[in-house]
Amino acid sequence: MRVLVTGSAGFIGYHLSRRLLDEGHAVTGLDAFSDYYDVGLKRARHADLEADPAFEAVEGRLESPGLLRDLLARIRPDIVVHLAAQAGVRYSLENPQAYADSNLIGSFNLLEAVRAHPVRHLLLASTSSAYGGNTALPFRETDRAVSPLTFYAASKLAMEAMAHSYSHLFAIPTTAFRFFTVYGPWGRPDMALFLFTRKILAGEPIEVFAGGAAERDFTYIDDLVDAIRRLADAPPSAPGAGGPVGPFDTLSSSAPYRLVNIGGGRPVRLDAMIDALERALGCRAQRILKPLPPGDVARTEASTELLQALVGHVPETPIETGIPAFVAWYRSYYGA
């Protein structure tokens, strides 16, 4: 296959591209190397990919007029995996414009490019934040999700809605994933595990929200990539061409479109995550307990039934394995 991965210098895009190259596929990776976090880390991820002759790097922004249309016209990918976005829940309170640019305009441009140059399967990254203030657990893809708590979540829900309309109008087989707190080697410096690791090693205190009682359905990166890879081979069928796979299937009645959670369905308390990190680092954290910040939710938990029905496998790496793997990478990358 020839695959276009947007956001290939990002945490997930890097790992997915690596996996596709290792399987022998040709990958074009688009990234703007935005400075939301350490650009050096993004360059290092891309340097690893660029060492492979089957990888083509393209530097540019999704919003650049004509960029995506011209790129698709040239490379004619079989599938597109759209991961590039302004990520992060809290930063969307500070700089919503970045989310409007990348997630709304950028995703719209991608849809227009795919409309002009059809692909076998379009896969898009959405988020568990799309469930907003839902408190019924686990979060099921069939739950109403119309009350986003942050502009990040709103921008991703808007992307899902835009993609559904293009899938309906132009028969584009589309899968939108809702990811649940992804972590692992080469992870994102703005996320809790990375921040805590840096601070604990520097002897600085860490801020623990909701007194440590917040829970997240942590998903190890290899499990996530495995799920994306399997779903890429399972594009949704057109309405009438194949029935739903079970009671929670979100296969649209009007488009070859479905939403799928990627998470393991086993939430972990933040304080238990920190305990595991202390064990992996071999040192203690100084914990400052803080209330939950605005826009954050108390608990996330993925329903795994749809993912299981579609690909026969769900994320299962426990934090007792995943956190030491992250720490081993962190220590070798930063020499810490």
Ligand SMILES: NC(=O)c1ccc[n+]([C@@H]2O[C@H](COP(=O)([O-])OP(=O)(O)OC[C@H]3O[C@@H](n4cnc5c(N)ncnc54)[C@H](O)[C@@H]3O)[C@@H](O)[C@H]2O)c1
């Ligand atoms: N990591 C998680 O836990 C998580 C959870 C839910 C959803 N997601 C979603 O998964 C996707 C990948 O997340 P990640 O953790 O790898 O984030 P990341 O920030 O590491 O990667 C995103 C990449 O997109 C690039 N980018 C941003 N705006 C761009 C633009 N306008 N044009 C071109 N490139 C641009 C950035 O430079 C970055 O390299 C994102 O869409 C994110 O919203 C991630």
